[in-house]
Each structure stands twice: as C-alpha cells, then as structure tokens.
Amino acid sequence: MCNKSLATVLTIGVMVATGALAWSDEDETAAVAKYLPTAKVTLQQGLTAAESHGKPISGKYEVEDGHFQLSVYTAEGGKFSEVLIDHNTGKIAKTEAITEGDDLTDAKKQLAACATSKKSLQSAVDQAEQASAGYRAVSVSPKESGGRAVAVVTLLKGTSSKSVSEPLE
Numbered sequence: 447m448c449n450k451s452l453a454t455v456l457t458i459g460v461m462v463a464t465g466a467l468a469w470s471d472e473d474e475t476a477a478v479a480k481y482l483p484t485a486k487v488t489l490q491q492g493l494t495a496a497e498s499h500g501k502p503i504s505g506k507y508e509v510e511d512g513h514f515q516l517s518v519y520t521a522e523g524g525k526f527s528e529v530l531i532d533h534n535t536g537k538i539a540k541t542e543a544i545t546e547g548d549d550l551t552d553a554k555k556q557l558a559a560c561a562t563s564k565k566s567l568q569s570a571v572d573q574a575e576q577a578s579a580g581y582r583a584v585s586v587s588p589k590e591s592g593g594r595a596v597a598v599v600t601l602l603k604g605t606s607s608k609s610v611s612e613p614l615e
Contacts, residue, residue: 478507478584479605481514485533489583490568492516495536496529502567503556506585506600507533519544519553521560526553559588563595563614570597570612578603578610588614 485507487495493502500522507516516531526544531537544553560567571583574597581601588597595614600607 474508475600475602475607476605477509478514479602479607481509482507482582482584482602484514485516487516487531487533487536489516489586490571491536492518492531492533493566493568493571493586495531495538496520498538499527499529499541500525501557501560503553503560504585504587505567506587515539519549519556521553521557526550526557556588559590559595560614561595563588565614567597567614570614571599573612574599574601574610578608581608 489505489507493505496502496505496518497520500520503519503521503526505516505518507514509515510517514533516533518529518531520527520529526549528542528544528549529538530540530542532539544550567586567588571586575581575583578601581603583599584602584607585600586597588595590596591611596611597614598609598611600609
C-alpha cells in the first residue's frame, strides 16, 4: 500500500513539474513574441556584437524581470560572460561574468558543443531562417547530438514557434 501511495505521489509530482516547465516555456515564448516586433537588431547581429567579449556560444531574446533583452553567452580564455545587447541599437548594454550556478553549467556545455564546430552560430541561424520563410530566430544554443555538434534554433512567426537543428560541422 505504501509503495502505491509513494508511486502516486511521485507520478503527480512529475506531472506537475513537467506541466510547470511547459507552461513556463509557453509563457516565455508568448512574452518574447509580444516584444519581438520592436527589436531592430537580429539575433545574428547580437551574436556578432558580442564577439568583442569572446566567442559567442549561445544567444536568445528573453523577458527578464519585465525587461525585453537580447542575451549572448560568450567564452574567452576559460571565462564566461553574459553580454546584453541593446535590441534597438545593437550596442553592448551590459556585460556580466558567469561564475556559478546553472548559467555556468550551461555555458560549459555550450562551449564543449562548440569546440568541434566548423560553422558559426550566426551561419546556423541564417540557414534556419532561410529554410523557414517568415520566421525570425529568437534563440540559438549548441548541443551534442549523436556525437555531432548541432545548433538548436528557435524561430517565431507571430505567436507560432518551432525549433530546428542545424549541423555545426
């Protein structure tokens, strides 16, 4: 009896957590879709602007604390930074060192995925947009898939979103 109760509680917990994550992703996508038409700078331009602080290893539009922003993670000399790009001018608004927590863990994984890449994230985003007429890239993140590096690009068209994988080799 105790095992059934424990299994039920664990199942409900997983369902709630999964639902919360899905809701969170949908909520974030809706927030980005609301502000994206005001952004004059493309994701690719943000990645290029951030190069002055290292190699771009991921980038995304996001709404954080009610503020719409373009965030790019960079790596240089074993150190990681989050570079915030002004989405209207393309100029660097702020740079913060990434030194701990989930952000550091993510940055290390992204750098490892980029280590074997022969193609830039900008090129992967360009290809994803060209293959998806009417969509605009809102995020790019590298990962290892089947022993190969790929860039996962999230695209928006109005409030519709989709993710595609582009090889980085």
